[in-house]
Amino acid sequence: DFLIGGQLYHTIPYEVEVINTAQKGDEINDIMKNKEVKLDVKDYWELYKWYILGVLILLALIFIIYYLVRYAKRRKNSPMVMTNQTLKELEILKKKKFIENGDYRSFYVELIDISRNFITKQYKIPADVLLTDDLIDVMKTNNTISPENEKIVEDIFLRGDLVKFAKTFPDQPTMQTDFNDIKTFVKRSSKDLEDEQLRTGV
Template sequence: MKKIFFIIFSVLSISVLAQTLGSKLDKSTLALGEVGVFRVTISNLQGKDVVSAPKNELLPFHFEEIKDSISKQADHYDRLIEFAVFEEGKYTIPALDFKIDGKILQTIPYEVEVINTAQKGDQINDIMKNKEVKLEVNDYWQLYKFYILGVFIVLALIFAIYQFIRYGKRRKSSPIMMTNQTLKDLENLRKKKFMENGDYRSFYIELIDISRTFITKQYQIPADVLLTDDLIDVMKLNNTISPQNETIVENIFLRGDLVKFAKTFPDQPMMEKDFEDIKSFVRSSSKDLEMDQLRTGV
């Protein structure tokens, strides 16, 4: 009997001390641009901190966050997000992480369907009939003079650029110059102290932007316009970047995507390692280019 009482007492104690996370989506079907409400509550906090994605960055990018308010008391946490979606389709709010005293709690995922409420065949009537106005040459000039002047300015700029390229000095750009510039950009990123302050999202966004610019200019791969998966495929097909460097870029870029959408929370040692790996990749890029020249016989 005493054992049963002790077990019941232990279970009740754990239940009383544990935090309870709840979430609610007010509508599962929205019209284009209609405002929806997503709410997360945590009870029985006992004064503990709650760590989650920053304001206006909790939901995936399809969800345009209009308002993101957080209310926290000693024993209760409440986060209310008003959002809208401006493209038709079905979208998912994934399970979202909330860290409490080192323990991660997750919301349940939700599916939102966005529909266009306009009906096919809806007739749009003018308020009043259009009037026919006869325009003179001067009227056309007043209407289109800025477009005409803009065309002449663009043509003049194109001609000036052509003359500069033909007769002027071209700016020299070598792999070494690109490497040095990228290393400077990385040092400027370090000075912002994103790693020390735990701002992992800003860190990975800038680190990947610097890397994309470097890959685009150094290897002539359009990394600045390709999605991560497409970029990885192009790098492997291009075969200019060494396998070791391909692995570095692939791992860091995929981790950056997870961080951007609040699906992972890297710590400072992980950020430091990714930073040093990118620096190593930048420094060794000249060897990649030399090997590519030997392969192509240039």
């Protein structure tokens, strides 16, 4: 529609029918050949930059996560962390007042369980599965634990076995001394590991 001089005019309508004359098997040729365009580095960068950046970001995230997990695991298993954790467990044991109440069996069962778990994780000695005599032999052969600490563990573990089988009945001073000795052993453990590292050159 056209508006001319205030009057509306209409164009003549036409209908166009388009017929595809191509037959099956006809060879179809382009009107003009495809033009080859040479791309330089900048062009390729513009085409693929978001893919490249995405891959780099993904790799960076994987790298960061890997080292965070590795650092957290190493820190969790570090000698000082294990020492502090065991000292907290010993304080919890102390608050149960087994010593004051004369409950020597419960006291030695928990004290030795805490000590075995500590030796297993701190010194990488399977104290949680070894019998006392076998553990003592392994400690003496391993040489990771200092002789002073070995003596503490040996005396208290042997006494604990006697208590569990009702062959001995320790008094409160003995129980308190054993508690303090294990606490001292735990605190000195990091020194054992430092000496071992110097000895092995690790």
